[in-house]
Amino acid sequence: MIEVDAAGVVEFTRELVRVPSTNDPGRRERAAAELVAERMRSWGWEPAWYEVEPDRPNVVAVVEGGGGDGPTLMFEGHTDVVTEGDLSEWTVDPFGGELRDGRLWGRGSADMKSGLAATLYATRALQLAGPFPGRIKVCALADEEGLMIGAHHFVAEGLAADVDGAIVAEPEAGEICAVAKGALRLRVDLTGKMAHGAMPQHGRNPIAAAGPLLVGLAELQEELQRRHPAHEHLGEVYVTPTVLRAGSDEQVNVIPATASVFVDVRTVPGVEHQDVADRVAALAARAARSVRYGIAAEVSVLVDRPPVDVPVTDPVVAALAAAHRTVTGEEPVYGGVPGSTDGTVLTHWGGVPSVVYGPGGKWIAHQADEYVEVEEIVRCTRVFAEAARRFLTGDH
Numbered sequence: 001m002i003e004v005d006a007a008g009v010v011e012f013t014r015e016l017v018r019v020p021s022t023n024d025p026g027r028r029e030r031a032a033a034e035l036v037a038e039r040m041r042s043w044g045w046e047p048a049w050y051e052v053e054p055d056r057p058n059v060v061a062v063v064e065g066g067g068g069d070g071p072t073l074m075f076e077g078h079t080d081v082v083t084e085g086d087l088s089e090w091t092v093d094p095f096g097g098e099l100r101d102g103r104l105w106g107r108g109s110a111d112m113k114s115g116l117a118a119t120l121y122a123t124r125a126l127q128l129a130g131p132f133p134g135r136i137k138v139c140a141l142a143d144e145e146g147l148m149i150g151a152h153h154f155v156a157e158g159l160a161a162d163v164d165g166a167i168v169a170e171p172e173a174g175e176i177c178a179v180a181k182g183a184l185r186l187r188v189d190l191t192g193k194m195a196h197g198a199m200p201q202h203g204r205n206p207i208a209a210a211g212p213l214l215v216g217l218a219e220l221q222e223e224l225q226r227r228h229p230a231h232e233h234l235g236e237v238y239v240t241p242t243v244l245r246a247g248s249d250e251q252v253n254v255i256p257a258t259a260s261v262f263v264d265v266r267t268v269p270g271v272e273h274q275d276v277a278d279r280v281a282a283l284a285a286r287a288a289r290s291v292r293y294g295i296a297a298e299v300s301v302l303v304d305r306p307p308v309d310v311p312v313t314d315p316v317v318a319a320l321a322a323a324h325r326t327v328t329g330e331e332p333v334y335g336g337v338p339g340s341t342d343g344t345v346l347t348h349w350g351g352v353p354s355v356v357y358g359p360g361g362k363w364i365a366h367q368a369d370e371y372v373e374v375e376e377i378v379r380c381t382r383v384f385a386e387a388a389r390r391f392l393t394g395d396h
Contacts, residue, residue, distance in 0.1 A: 001327065002129050002385040006378045009121035010104065012039060013377060014097035016079075016113035017106040023080040023145040028055040032079040032113075036120070036140045043124055045138075052153045056142040060159060063123055063136045065392060070134025071164040073316070073391050074352065075123060075384065076151075076342055077116030078144035081108035082366050089368035103371040110360025110372040115169025116140055118359060118377060122384030129385075134392045137163060144342050147303070151345035160350030165316025165391060167384065168343040171360025171372070175335030176324065178317045178355045181234045182267035182307035183340045184276055187260060188213065188284045191296040194257040206259035207246050209287045209295045213261060214241055216283035224271065231268040233336030234307075238266045239276075262302075266339075269309040277301055305340045306348050314353045319396035323386035324357075327379060338362070357383070 021032035033049075040047040040061045050058040059079075084094035084107050092098050094107040104114065123136045137159075141150030154160060190210060195203020221239035230236045246259035265276055277299065284297035310317060312334060321332040337343075343354035359376040390396045 001382060002125050002389065004125040004378065004381045004385055005121055006381070009117050009381050010374055010377055012121065013104060013109065013114045013117040014099070016117060017097040017104070017109050018095055020095045021079050021081060021108070022083045023143065024083055029079040029142045030055040030057060033057045033059045033140060033142070036079065036116070039120060040138070050153060050157065052142050052149050056149070058142055058150050058154055059140040061138045063127055063138060065132035065134055065136070067131035067133040070132070070392050072135050072137055072162050073388055074137045074139060074163045074166040075119035075169065076139045076141065076166055076346070077112055077119055077169045078142065078150065078342060079116065079140050080143055080145050081111065081113070082145050085368060091369055099374065102374055104374055104377070105369065105371045107370055109370050110171040111365035111370070112170050112358060112360070114360060114372045114377045115171065115358035115380065118381040118384055119167070119169050122381045122388060125381070125385045126388050132389060132392050136388055141342055148342055148345050151342040152349070155345060155350040160346055160352050163350070163352045165314070166343060166346050166352045166354040167316065167320060167387060168341050168354055168356045169358035169380070169384070170337070170341050170356050171358050171362060171365055172335060172337070172356055173361045174333065176317065176320055176332050176355060176357050177233070177335050177337045178310040178312055178314070179231070179233050179269065180308040180337035180340060180344055180356065182271065182273065183303055183305040184265040184267060184273045184301070185303040186263040186265065186277060186280055187300045187302055188263065188280065189298045189300070190259045190261070190284070190288060192257060195255045197253040197255055200255055203255040204293045204295055205255045206295050207256070208291045209297070210244065210246070210259050210261055212290045213284055213287035216287060217241055217263060217280070220279055220283065224276070228268055228270050231336065233334065234268045234338070237268055237271055240264045240266070267307055269307045271307070273304055273306055305344045308344050308347050308354065310347065310353045310355060315396055316353050316391055317355045319391035320355055320357055320383070320387040322390050322396050323383045326386055327382045
């Protein structure tokens with residue numbers, strides 16, 4: 001088994017957690033990215049720095065194996081974390097990096113600074129173990145918790161073009177996730193005419209069209225679930241209205257000119273996003289016509305992330321499964337990502353087969369008192385090193 005620096009990867013995770021690189025204005029990812037780049041340089045790597053937006057860099061280092069031609073493996077992690085939320089719900093300092101009871105506590109400990117640290121230290125361990133064919137591209141990207149501008153920039157710059165497989169180090173509690181749900185987020189704008197609440201006959205109330213639209217969305221979800229049975233790892237298709245916006249509580253005597261309904265659609269492989277968007281547009285138009293006066297309806301696509309469905313026989317998945325078996329002595333458990341990751345962008349827009357696996361529980365992310373088991377950080381680092389060796393040498 002490849003020897004890894006267990007103490008080093010845990011301590012580096014603590015350093016990363018202590019940097020509040022939250023996905024909100026004012027803190028951002030720069031300080032965490034600088035910490036990653038500094039560690040890379042300390043090992044003789046030459047990280048490239050891509051300023052995606054101000055204070056929102058991607059850091060990418062290519063580590064040549066020195067063992068001749070071979071494939072390119074990408075390790076991917078993100079440097080941003082969600083905000084800490086209500087501090088009264090925390091029993092530890094969100095950015096303290098506290099070690100207690102065999103756990104490392106703090107915002108981003110699981111999602112996903114431990115995974116990011118593990119990719120760096122796994123690559124370094126393989127490098128120190130001797131020459132290997134091909135190369136590893138170690139990537140710390142920005143804004144996974146937002147619009148994934150870091151991953152999109154990575155693909156747009158052509159940096160995914162030479163990548164043969166990617167391991168995304170999100171917290172999955174030891175599961176190997178080669179499938180991920182798709183996300184389609186839509187905004188429906190209903191436009192009428194403003195009027196006094198005492199004289200509604202002089203206006204066109206767009207709120208009246210929101211009701212039949214919501215009923216139609218519920219019916220659409222039922223239809224999609226009938227056509228696409230629950231996926232083994234991803235569950236059901238969901239069509240969920242998440243935001244209703246109209247009028248103002250300061251002016252309850254005013255009929256608003258506009259109303260908006262935001263819809264979060266979560267899909268499984270086989271569901272075509274364009275078809276769903278077209279169906280929602282048709283529902284909105286029908287709802288607008290259902291009221292006795294004319295309402296205009298317009299649908300905008302805010303986010304379109306198709307499902308990921310990489311075969312378990314793909315070399316990057318097979319190498320990871322073999323590594324998990326070797327390091328843990330247990331058969332791998334396959335699962336699915338309930339949301340989207342940067343792997344969605346890498347696979348759909350970059351054409352890179354991706355698989356998600358990393359330290360931390362699936363459901364602890366974004367919660368107060370977030371933590372990761374220290375033992376899991378070290379174990380995943382060993383699995384990553386072995387997976388890289390197997391992928392690059394073809395031993396899978």
